[in-house]
Amino acid sequence: MKYLYMDEQERQIQYYQFPKFLLELPLSQNARIIYMLLYDRARISRKNNWADEDGRVYAVFPIDELSQKTGKCKSSVKKALKELDDAGLLIRKFGGFSKPRHMYVMTPNKGEISEKTQLQTDVKKANSELKNEPSYGRNDNSTKDINMASNKVIEKNNTSNKYGARSYSIKNQKMNYECGEGESL
Secondary structure, eight states: OOOOOOOSSOOOOOOOOOOGGGGGSOOOHHHHHHHHHHHHHHHHHHHTTOBOTTSOBOBOOOHHHHHHHHTOOHHHHHHHHHHHHHHTSEEEEOOOTTSOOEEEEOOOOHHHHHHHHHHHHHHHHHHHHHHHSOOTTTTOGGGTTTTEEEEEEEEEEEEEOTTSOEEEEEEEEEEEOOOOTTOOO
């Protein structure tokens, strides 16, 4: 594909709308992109008068098609859809026997966006303050046995059977993963 510089008379190109509030939510990039595609499909559904008996607009977007559009595998798409479900941005309802699911794309209430942003800022601030506090029990020797992990060590024997396969023996060995302050493994 050949690309051209933008000039004063720009040709209209197709694009998706990316809602800004998605950047404020703790979502994966896949979930954000899929929300953007679902939002676009819901806008088309609204133009085509696809609404349920309560007047709520729904979209139909098969997982195969979402997977193809995003270039992601079906399991990644399903994981992102679940993430959107958990965040309250998507509601999926059974469409009926032998019919696709209806996807209701949720949009935030304008008054709640600023409240959520403030709440997330407060949570981030509290988390950063907790990281700066010393950990309790760091030098406590009562957890010394917990820090000990057994590790299986495989030793080769120099003997081999009639097929040329070597035999191995496994013996348990205790490894000490204890670190002092400022040390790493």
